[in-house]
Amino acid sequence: MRTEASRTEQQRAGARFDFAHSCARYLELVDDERIAVAEQSLWEMLEWEALDGLRIMDTGSESGPFSLAARNLAPAVHSFGYDPESVGCTQALCGCYRTGDEGCIIEGGDVLDEDCLDKLAIFDVVYSWGMLHHTVDMWRALANMFSLVNEGGQLFVALYNDQRWLSKCWIRVKLTYIKGELERSAIIAVHAPYFLARHTVKWVVSSSSQKKRGMDPRRDILDWLGGYPFVVARPEAVLAFYLQHCYTLNRMTTVDGHHGCNEFVFRAPSVDR
Template identity: 40%
Template sequence: MPDARAGLRRDDRFRFGENWRSFNALVDETRISAAVEAVRRPLGVTDLRGRTFLDVGCGSGLFSLAAQRLGARVRSFDLDPESVAAAAGLRERFAPDGDWAIEDGSILDEHFIRRLGTFDVVYAWGVLHHTGDLWAAIEATSRLVAPGGLIYLSVYNDQGPRSRLWWRVKRRYNRSGPLVRRLLIVAAAAYLGRHVPLRRMISVASTGLVSPGRRVRPRGMSTRHDLVDWVGGFPFEVATPEQVFRFLRSRGFELRHLTTCGGGLGCNEFVFQRPPVE
């Protein structure tokens, strides 16, 4: 796949924050509960009381909010000012008195990272492959984990030629005007949803018709916003599960949880633990 930094222009970067601010209008207690479970279960905990939680590239802020609901002291940051604003808006609505700090920052900014310190849980779900330097971003994120702490990350799966094709689609999206963007979204929806009608008929037959606008995806997400995020999300890098495993194992981390996308489209999800200091 082409290097994410190759030919990268300033306007190539997808405006994630714009999408997240739109998504946050949908956030309610149902979505928050789904996000809480999506954080809690892979970490293997009942709560995060007494622990610190760092959300790297916080986006909408939904999973920072989930950690706050689990009792953690939360710190969030994002490169995109609109994402920071989106997370701040979510905090104002659902956790105005919570122990939750939000700021601008980049995981690739060494000066910024040095002043953060370390955390009991470092969360970077679907973020580091959009930085333009995936492995430097994983390296920097791993240094933020306290001894005995956990790093919870997900990285787009390497599909070989298909990933190279999506790289070109994503770059084209960000270099195009509104009409081409809409066409790319429609084409991607048709391709990704080519097997959906049968599943939807089965779902309707077994559970009754549910308005698509009210569907809550796993992790509390939204189909429409996830689609825009997928087609537009650039820079874009991928890795195999083995590459991520070897990279963090060589830095002393031990794998505690793994969920793969079965070699297909999507993210592979990992929880690693840094060994405690003896």
């Protein structure tokens, strides 16, 4: 079920978490090992067999490791993001590893801006991990991405899981976090120790999603506590949305009712939509 009331509340609030600052912190931690792990996560979820001529779109840009990982695996990657600072981080990272690479285009853009999307090409793989649920109007963002996917192409998205009443509580936590330094410090002091311990245990004894993706637990915790706007969806709602548009599910991993992102890989129809 779509959380329209929560979305309207967040639109009125007009506040937003500084993801750019988080991306800049993570950029300092990126190394060859993290990039290799990011590449492996793409291979596993997309189950690629051949990459010749593959065109990839990274929607949201994040801090750049997945744009770079995708470019290392495929001949052409186009990345765009909403935050100018985040786009700058992606440009800096890709420029460091692939100076003057014409196969990697990185620019600013808004997935909610249809005019912006109309200027883009279509792609064999469209990727957006953990970004569209921060656009306020997530379902519109998901619908807008259809125009970017080639016939028979793949769409890989990761979206926050809907925990019902608990998700509503997290909205309050996130709103408090972004109010100011004092509120932010209080939220971190209360919640961060639990999440840090939880992430550390997973990192050591299991193949957690963060370890698979080459991300950083500290950054992920701060992104979770402050990540706002915050829109959520249950797996069945996402499946129903894409099936309604004739997409087929290739692969799905869920967080089993907990907080975090459910991952979906869909295949676009091979006929005109």
